[in-house]
Amino acid sequence: MTSTTTQPRSIGHFIGGEALNGSTAEPISRRAPGTDEVVSLIAPGSKEDVDLAVRSARRAFDTGTWPNATGMEKFKVLTRVAELIERDAEKLARLDAEETGKTIATAEGDIAGSAGLWRYAASLALNVQGKTFTNNGPDFTGLVLREPIGVVGLIIPWNFPALILSQKLPFALAAGCTAVIKPATVTSSTAWEIVRLCAEAGVPEGVVNLVVGNAGSAVAAHPDIDLVSFTGSTATGEKVVQASAGNMKKLSLELGGKAATIVYADADLEDAAEGVVFGVNFNNGACCVSQPRLLVQDSIADEFLAEIVRKTESLKVGQPLDRSSEVGALIHAEHLGDVSSFIENAPGHGGVVVTGGERLQGGEYGNGQFIRPAIINNVGPDAPAFQQEIFGPVLTVTRFKTQEEAVSLANGVDYGLANTVWSKNSDTLLTTARALRSGTVYANTSIDGIPQMPFGGYKASGVGREMGEAGFEEFTELKSISIRTGKRAGKFLLPRPVTGVS
Ligand code: NAD
Numbered sequence: 128m129t130s131t132t133t134q135p136r137s138i139g140h141f142i143g144g145e146a147l148n149g150s151t152a153e154p155i156s157r158r159a160p161g162t163d164e165v166v167s168l169i170a171p172g173s174k175e176d177v178d179l180a181v182r183s184a185r186r187a188f189d190t191g192t193w194p195n196a197t198g199m200e201k202f203k204v205l206t207r208v209a210e211l212i213e214r215d216a217e218k219l220a221r222l223d224a225e226e227t228g229k230t231i232a233t234a235e236g237d238i239a240g241s242a243g244l245w246r247y248a249a250s251l252a253l254n255v256q257g258k259t260f261t262n263n264g265p266d267f268t269g270l271v272l273r274e275p276i277g278v279v280g281l282i283i284p285w286n287f288p289a290l291i292l293s294q295k296l297p298f299a300l301a302a303g304c305t306a307v308i309k310p311a312t313v314t315s316s317t318a319w320e321i322v323r324l325c326a327e328a329g330v331p332e333g334v335v336n337l338v339v340g341n342a343g344s345a346v347a348a349h350p351d352i353d354l355v356s357f358t359g360s361t362a363t364g365e366k367v368v369q370a371s372a373g374n375m376k377k378l379s380l381e382l383g384g385k386a387a388t389i390v391y392a393d394a395d396l397e398d399a400a401e402g403v404v405f406g407v408n409f410n411n412g413a414c415c416v417s418q419p420r421l422l423v424q425d426s427i428a429d430e431f432l433a434e435i436v437r438k439t440e441s442l443k444v445g446q447p448l449d450r451s452s453e454v455g456a457l458i459h460a461e462h463l464g465d466v467s468s469f470i471e472n473a474p475g476h477g478g479v480v481v482t483g484g485e486r487l488q489g490g491e492y493g494n495g496q497f498i499r500p501a502i503i504n505n506v507g508p509d510a511p512a513f514q515q516e517i518f519g520p521v522l523t524v525t526r527f528k529t530q531e532e533a534v535s536l537a538n539g540v541d542y543g544l545a546n547t548v549w550s551k552n553s554d555t556l557l558t559t560a561r562a563l564r565s566g567t568v569y570a571n572t573s574i575d576g577i578p579q580m581p582f583g584g585y586k587a588s589g590v591g592r593e594m595g596e597a598g599f600e601e602f603t604e605l606k607s608i609s610i611r612t613g614k615r616a617g618k619f620l621l622p623r624p625v626t627g628v629s
Contacts, residue, residue, distance in 0.1 A: 161447045281307070425527065
């Protein structure tokens, strides 16, 4: 099935348990990247809409119904949301594929992964723990409590609309926070659906609010938001940092990436070739942990390159909703232009385009934003294609001789989100993984993992972690309570060893 929805969907805000259209200004039209048909009309969003949503979230937090719900109550509601996501999986996957241009198979994986994240986060609501200190004499007890941080702003990028929302929202809810969500304007539909599923599952009114349209900067700057969890580009992340200074809100930033895949001569080359082609073309290359830089050991480089060219040329580029498609459409025309310019400019930096890069139009591609996956050989570490995030199906190939050289090339970019290493020698595998400066390393696999493992970036790729216990803890504050029992009797405690006095 390749046709998109016939009637455009209207997407508005969801504030205090009510669906609202916001201002009367013209909605923003979203055209499907695969067909160029208008599929969604999105309310523009304003500072006033954000104010309303924050007031709703603040009221819900202060009245305490959700923060004070027991762990078991939260567990049941969050688990119910997971069940409802699974019930509506077909619809949610179709919406995500239609708006992002990703293939339907990828979108289905995202929705299944989203349900898994809600289930895992639900389990964390049962385990909110602190610490107790009994080591300062019999009359002193120290309690360290973990409490919800308050009202959180969740800003979502376009490339995984349901999945990244699910990396944040259920963790915030498990901690007892209330939320204002701001999805990427061009891909707002699944956030709209998931917010309604929250209401159906029993999340109380005002706990989860949604503002669509161009409202990200108002969320980042809002004085009554306690934490902003942002996923997006490093350039926008910098603006979020500046905007957040007004009330010193806590930030969690998941930013850009430029991962390398190191393939040693002793790797399982069949597996590695499969992993490299998957790693750069998954989600049309629009993935923060995409693997766009291949670093291959000199002695096997020619045969390995021939194999990945063969595999890349056999990929089926097609309509996102067509089940046989392996690579879909790019998010919009401007992005297609940006991706193409890296390919066009490659020869000026010594690169050789060995396959792909052509725009695909007409026939099944119609007016969609399609490009054939490209490989650029001989790319040096100073080339823009080696240093900058391309966010499309474009692989650069660079050769190395030694392990030291491979690690230095991999680490020689501003980003530090993820890297990959392939070797059958366990010493080489582990020493390389340990030397890579990134929050995630895939070893003999590519774009893999489980929600229990924390995810986040070194260097310009971000601050803080998502998922795992560390991701949950981002949504909490610690409170230390020092308790004296018995009679204090005006004792002047100093110079006993006292900490926390400065
Ligand atoms: P983007 O930075 O353009 O937008 C992200 C979100 O920020 C959108 O909702 C947007 O509306 C909002 N926004 C725009 N201006 C804002 C402002 N001034 N203040 C606050 N919010 C604002 O990113 P994108 O194009 O949607 O997504 C692609 C980028 O996201 C890539 O760089 C990719 O690497 C990154 N990303 C990172 C991760 C990760 O986990 N590290 C995951 C996915 C995507």
